[in-house]
Amino acid sequence: MKIGEGKVNNSIGKTVEVAAAVLQRPDGSFLLAQRPKDKIWAGYWEFPGGKVEAGESARDALVRELREELGVAVVTAYPWITRVFTYPHATVRLSFFRVTEWSGEMHPHEGQQFSWQHATRVAVDPVLPANAPVLRALELPALYAISNAAELGVEEFMRRLDVALNNGLRLVQLREKNLSRDALRELARQVVSMAHQHGAKVLLNGDVALAQEVGADGVQLTAAQLAGLTERPAVDWCSASCHSAEELRLAQRLGCDFAVLSPVLPTQSHPGAAHLGWERFAAIAAGSSIPVYALGGLSHSDMHAAWQHGAHGLALLRQAW
Numbered sequence: 001m002k003i004g005e006g007k008v009n010n011s012i013g014k015t016v017e018v019a020a021a022v023l024q025r026p027d028g029s030f031l032l033a034q035r036p037k038d039k040i041w042a043g044y045w046e047f048p049g050g051k052v053e054a055g056e057s058a059r060d061a062l063v064r065e066l067r068e069e070l071g072v073a074v075v076t077a078y079p080w081i082t083r084v085f086t087y088p089h090a091t092v093r094l095s096f097f098r099v100t101e102w103s104g105e106m107h108p109h110e111g112q113q114f115s116w117q118h119a120t121r122v123a124v125d126p127v128l129p130a131n132a133p134v135l136r137a138l139e140l141p142a143l144y145a146i147s148n149a150a151e152l153g154v155e156e157f158m159r160r161l162d163v164a165l166n167n168g169l170r171l172v173q174l175r176e177k178n179l180s181r182d183a184l185r186e187l188a189r190q191v192v193s194m195a196h197q198h199g200a201k202v203l204l205n206g207d208v209a210l211a212q213e214v215g216a217d218g219v220q221l222t223a224a225q226l227a228g229l230t231e232r233p234a235v236d237w238c239s240a241s242c243h244s245a246e247e248l249r250l251a252q253r254l255g256c257d258f259a260v261l262s263p264v265l266p267t268q269s270h271p272g273a274a275h276l277g278w279e280r281f282a283a284i285a286a287g288s289s290i291p292v293y294a295l296g297g298l299s300h301s302d303m304h305a306a307w308q309h310g311a312h313g314l315a316l317l318r319q320a321w
Contacts (some may be wrong), residue, residue, distance in 0.1 A: 015084070016092045020049035022138065023099045025116065030138065032124055033069070034113040040089065045115070046128045048147070058095040066102070069109055076101035078307040081137060082287045085130035094130060096309070137291050140258060141170045142303060142313030144293050145320035147191070150178050152321065154187060157241065160321045161191065165198040173220050173315070175205035188214040201237060208233045220268075221261070226250050233298040242292075247282045252289050260315045261285060263296025268318070282309035 023031040032045045050065035052058055063074045077097040084093045108114060115124050119138035127135070149157035161172070174191050176184055184263060188204060192214050195202045201217040204210055211219045218237030220263060223228070226240045232255040240251035242259045251259045261284060263275045275296060276284070285292040291312030298306070299319040306314050 005175070006084055014091070017052040017058065017061075018049060018088050018092050018094045019058045019065060020047045020094045020096045021062055021066055021077070021099045022047055022096055022134070023066075023102065029118050030115040032115050032117050032122075033108075034115075034124070035128075036112050038282055041128060042121070044126050044128045045075075045124045046131060047134070049094075052095075059097065060248070062097050062099075063226070066099070070106050070110075071109055072102040072104040072106050074099055076104055080311045080312070081289055081291060083130060083133060083289055087130075089281070096134060114253065124137070133289075137312070140291055140312060143300075144173060144313065144315040145169055145173045146173045146175050146295075146315060146317040147185065148317055148321055149176050151318070157321070158190060158194070159295060161194060164321065165195060166202055169320075170198070170200040172200060172202050173205055174202060174216070185210060185214060190217065192216050199281075203237060203239060208235060218257075221251075221256070223247055226254065227252060232256070248284055248288060248292070248316070256290055258291040258293065258312065259288070260293045260295050261311075262294070262315075264294045265297030267297045267302065276307060278309045279312070283312040 024172065031048060033048045035044050035046060048066060048069050049062060050069070054062040056064070057290055059077065062077060066072050066074055077099045078119050080096045080098050082093060082095050084091065117124060119135050122135060137212070147157060149192070152160065172195055174188055176187065179187065188210060192202050203220045204216050204217045205220045206222050206225060208219050212235065218235040218239070219233055221238065221240040223241050223243060227250065232238055238256045238258060239258050240254070240256045242248045242251055242261050248261060249261055261276070261281060263270065263273070264278065264281050266272070266275050274287040281294060292310065293307040293313055293315040295315035298316060300314070303314055
């Protein structure tokens, strides 16, 4: 990614537009490239990509850069997140795409080194500073499952949770509004214990203190909580429930790790209520600096539609179990 090319006058707020590729293999690994010796930030590792030229869209630039840098042709690329970062020499806006399919034999056209890495165990160093939040975002799986013990019963829900975890579920939100605090505490302890045995993360809906007490990984803020907070809760992972562009901006300003945007389609719980639709969802999610999950009236079969419209993945309630 040629962040050092061209001169930027930050005094007038000019920003360099860059398209960046997260080339992902089925096992979840992604490609990092080491900047050549003749470039600024030489030796640092980054995601492949480069500057968006005049008249190009970010996706056009992505396709061109991957052809020029790696010798591959993009087959499938999904819009993802956008990060703005100020280096001493320039401010860059990085439009990230997740590239899941490409053709051609990959080889370094610019003499750079390549390395396939995993988000939780990046073994190359140093990595460009702008990419640290991106690596964290890549820890998030495509499916965010929301508990449904209220309908299933606690015993049946725990049975289905065990099955889902054994099948690869790695991110769970515990959301049980009808349980007493004592009952919720007991259920939370069970869920956290079972999930952690599988390396899965658990976020509690709306209760930071209880999340900390039971050793959960974080909290899912309600829209009302999001509107009233001035600083991020002291948890490892923080997400927010959003229903508009304004709420998503609040989540980003608060420093949330990701957000859930809903409802995308009509839901069983709120028949006849207004919903976003995929085009509105895409418009709100576009340019978000944090991953956004799509929620509301969806099923596993909607995953590709979600990716095509800029979602990180799906948040499912009944359909998750």
